[in-house]
Amino acid sequence: QVQVVESGGGVVQPGGSVRLSCAASGFIFNKHGIHWVRQAPGKGLEWVAFIRYDGINKYYADSVRGRFTISRDNSNNTLFLQMNSLRTEDTAVYYCAKNRETYYDSSPFDIWGQGTMVTVSS
Amino acid sequence: EIVLTQSPATLSLSPGERATLSCRASQSVSDYLAWYQQKPGQAPRLLIYDASNRATGIPARVSGSGSGTDFTLTISSLEPEDFAVYYCQQRRNWPLTFGGGTKVEI
Numbered sequence: 001q002v003q004v005v006e007s008g009g010g011v012v013q014p015g016g017s018v019r020l021s022c023a024a025s026g027f028i029f030n031k032h033g034i035h036w037v038r039q040a041p042g043k044g045l046e047w048v049a050f051i052r053y054d055g056i057n058k059y060y061a062d063s064v065r066g067r068f069t070i071s072r073d074n075s076n077n078t079l080f081l082q083m084n085s086l087r088t089e090d091t092a093v094y095y096c097a098k099n100r101e102t103y104y105d106s107s108p109f110d111i112w113g114q115g116t117m118v119t120v121s122s
Numbered sequence: 123e124i125v126l127t128q129s130p131a132t133l134s135l136s137p138g139e140r141a142t143l144s145c146r147a148s149q150s151v152s153d154y155l156a157w158y159q160q161k162p163g164q165a166p167r168l169l170i171y172d173a174s175n176r177a178t179g180i181p182a183r184v185s186g187s188g189s190g191t192d193f194t195l196t197i198s199s200l201e202p203e204d205f206a207v208y209y210c211q212q213r214r215n216w217p218l219t220f221g222g223g224t225k226v227e228i
Contacts, residue, residue: 035218037166044209044220045211047218047219059217062217095166097166100171100177106154106213106216108156108168109156109168112167
């Protein structure tokens, strides 16, 4: 079935780094843009970053631009989020979410993973 | 950045009642608005896209309407599984943004 599965979360100190992964299956990965969305404990959803199907276009939320880098490996159907200079306010569950439509940058998110928790704490 | 304001923050209803949720955008998003449902401990699920189109597997009791800056999600007769938090999201402009959510509680 169509699914995405995140991994790589954990506890990291402020100023530290972590790399999240999102493994995709059940759909043609290199035809869909993919996003990272996060949710702080007890809070709402916040869009974090997007990468186009071919990896050329990337967009970031102001809150993470310059610290986070989104990338993808289409040969292995995997999405990444490199998170540097982490702050306590980056503590959240991080979801990857697939675009519903092929090739479009902007599209509804039709498949979400279960998320991976990142806790930034000393 | 387009700000989405959802109201009310909490909606207290009983099974069988009608739920009407509102989402207002700070500027026009045309019909590029989606609704998601999230239950505790679960990932969000797409309900409605492009303001009024039901996603795959979403029952007919769930409907969306609106365009421009004012949107509504309606659940015509609440089932027990409908009690959850609902978010609207715009894809008209980057950065993509979500509303703050409406909790539908029993």
